[in-house]
Amino acid sequence: MEKNIKYILWSVIGVMLILFLWWLLKDPTNQFVESTPGEDNKGTDSTVVDVVNIGEKFESFGTSTSGLKGTWTRFRGADFDNIVKNSQPLKNSWSGDQPEILWSVELGEGHAGPAIYEGKVYLMDYDEVKREDALRCFSLEDGKELWRRSYKLSVKRNHGMSRTVPAVTPEYVLTIGPRCHVMCVKRETGDLVWGLDMVQQYQTEVPLWFTGQCPMIDGNKAILAPGGTSVMVAVDMATGKVLWETPNPGGIKMSHSSIMPWTFKGKKMYVYSAVGAVLAVSAEGADEGKILWKSTAWNHAVVAPAPVCFPDGKVFLTAGYGAGSMMIQVTPSGTEYKVDVLKEFSPKDGMACEQQTPVLWDGHMFAIQPKDAGPLRNQLVCVSPDDVTKVIWTSGKDGRFGLGPYLIADNKMYVLSDDGTLTMIKPDSKKYVQMAQKKLFDGHDAWGPMAIADGRLLLRDAKTMYCVNISQ
């Protein structure tokens, strides 16, 4: 009996030992497969490299005379703030069929915004049938196309094609196309002045969904941010000669954001929210074209909104696709500048934008929250720059506007929803006041920046541009 117990014990111990060894040697992760880069079989860029002859083709369709004198000369308007000063009186309410759509024009799929100069509308557009990238000039009076300057280019639809706003002066129109082709033409005639291929010249990496950077004209200079070998360059508007190039040792890339001018403590600079960093380049003096300050603390894969700069040295940065926002403080330190991060937060914790840039009005910022902003998604919100995480008011859960654009004119804020609904709001720092709302058209992805002049509001969805009369 005792012998049997011994056998049983030894057997149990043996089994336990085998089980223990099995447990010890078993690799429960041997079925796991490592996820490594390149499993999507992405090869090199197979896109056909075009031989692009910028501005090679010109077509004239007619002439137009207009007594209209209003202008909207670039992205965010003359003062880069999306606010019209000295606007003619605009309607305080809409009734019946107001506001009236005066005309509309079919466009290639995209989000490019128009610029306006004395009765003429300038717009970048891509023609998928002809495979041409074009600067189109329309009459603001009736939408009739007057001329177009174009060039052959291969562009595949990728959530739209054209997405920039031209810059206009009395003499010139400056554009950037989907694949970073810069074109300068005479404003009145459309005559080609010069062209610049930033991919060829500066090894610019064309951003996802194509170029979003809107060109800037400052005096007689075109200011561009190619990334690649030069983070920023200045080009003479009259000749196309490169005046200065800012080296890019940090490998900063072109974003969808646009350069904003800023004068801080008497020093003028160009601020750019790039992919890889935010930086400022001197805009004047002996150090023109040199980087004044830079912060790589701001580094996100997709950046579309422009930086908002404040007189006290604060700069508000925001981006979509989960990035959130950051407030930095720029402080002069001898001949240099110091940059401190004051606050960094997710879209759920404060003001953030995916595509549009916040508008600063009466000491407060207004913006539409992105879709990943939790309960406030797509709502218009108001914050104080002193604490951008504290929302003063929102448009409420019934006031969601998608990713649409907004601007202020005649003390009224106009917000366009993705679906083509235009809302008129009283810009107020204390509460949300909706003045009127109208569904203008069955829109889809109405994200392109709006423009306004002579009481005519130009807005668009993915495929059509509309001119709406909002004047009194």
Next chain:
Amino acid sequence: MSDNKEPKSIERRRFIRSGMQMALAVSLGGVAGISFLKATPKDLVWQIDPFKCVQCGRCATECVVTPSAVKCVHAYALCGYCDLCGGYLKPDANARSTAAENQLCPTAAIKRKFIEEPYYEYEIIEDLCIGCAKCVAGCTAFGNGSFHLQIRHNLCKNCNDCAIARVCPAEAFVRVPADTPYLIKGDFTKGGKGKKA
């Protein structure tokens, strides 16, 4: 005069054969009838209305089946075939690649395949999907919303007592006819067939 009367054994055989044929016909008819009745629209099963779903994640944790019978499905017709896919990549990912650290799906249940510049195809590996809806949230926030959750009826117990439906905060679980048990975006659209959501 000939005798036309068949022998008794043949009659019996015919009787048995006829009886068997009759029984078979009745049973087949019965089965067909029951099947027909089972498949009529009167029978209802649970399904998720993708337009009501708020991607709370409870489908992954509340289902009585492990892993959940709720899976992500992909409406290819709606997909933008983006390089920067909000359903595949983590928000603000360091790189747009298949590296594990960039993938949003906790079980790597989404396979990404390069088509041509600038397009990528995304495929759900259903065996790996746990129905957590992380990809659905990302796709809804940043993309066209082509990823959405559906109860897979080959996995669901169809017990008529859905544990997830009881806790769904958006009341996205609805009863649908058993013969059309899926609400796939693109085919199914809010407000009835043929209408846009």
